[in-house]
């Protein structure tokens with residue numbers, strides 16, 4: 454369904470072919486690149502789509518416009534998943550006036566070589582399409598410096614860019630009253646529940662570093678009455694706006710549920726043995742937990758659950774007198790995302806000299822994490838005698854939840 458309201462039409466596309474987003478993040482359910490038309494006496498197109506979808510995207514626009522022209526192309530965000538088709542739109546509709554802010558202008562020039570017929574807007578500026586008014590709010594670093602949001606005053610609709618977006622292509626209707634996560638047909642879950650894990654993964658992977666600026670944007674938008682959120686990824690939110698805004702608010706405050714995210718890498722199974730033993734002890738005590746092996750899965754899922762639980766347990770063998778590289782990469786990502794307010798414990802095996810636990814503790818301390826213990830560094834093979842996971846689970850349990 455392309456008609457969101459009489460004046461708002463969905464012209465986005467689903468990408469079920471791309472395997473890895475931004476060259477890093479898996480897409481088991483695909484992703485959507487959302488774009489919208491606002492049709493009045495004048496016509497505005499809000500953002501575009503990914504380069505590989507030019508014919509389908511153009512067909513969507515032509516079908517809705519029935520020969521009418523586009524007057525304005527509003528660029529809320531210049532990341533190429535939304536801006537790749539600016540040149541094509543300019544070729545198809547040569548009169549179109551591009552609307553962006555001062556930070557957008559050099560990016561359009563750099564990516565597309567376009568420097569003319571650009572209408573530069575500032576925070577709070579508006580354009581009229583006839584009976585419809587679009588007002589622009591600068592929301593830098595949600596997700597890039599040029600990001601802004603567009604508010605359709607008369608319909609209380611926020612075109613939010615990446616904010617409130619999710620991974621996962623959208624099937625059925627794009628509206629959250631009936632949208633279905635691609636490849637999932639479980640009708641027992643509502644749309645927010647169906648997309649929630651992919652929303653958290655999207656936020657933690659893509660936007661996770663920018664909690665402070667997301668909070669600033671939420672504060673700026675708090676005075677607006679919003680009855681519809683049209684993000685660039687995932688469903689159009691109407692019914693579940695309170696849940697979606699609350700989810701983004703909690704994520705950007707780094708608020709987490711009680712539970713343990715266990716993340717580890719292992720060369721020969723010894724650090725893995727410790728990780729699995731910890732998981733088993735937590736399970737016995739009824740402590741919520743997840744287990745991520747960085748040697749067999751993409752780090753994307755570990756980041757998702759770093760944002761889910763309030764305790765992080767990280768296992769790494771010592772490798773070249775350092776942290777095992779997959780775990781070091783993960784921890785650098787945790788640092789880059791400026792994660793806050795977590796309890797932390799490290800563990801790992803070594804053969805002749807232990808370094809990983811000490812180094813992991815230093816990284817955690819740099820983030821202000823509270824260390825549950827000095828960590829468990831053990832020589833050679835894992836055993837319960839060398840590495841007392843029962844005691845560690847008791848300690849975690851006393852902090853995380855009553856056992």
Ligand code: FEO
Nearest residue numbers: 532534596615685
């Ligand atoms: Fe979906 Fe930051 O682009």
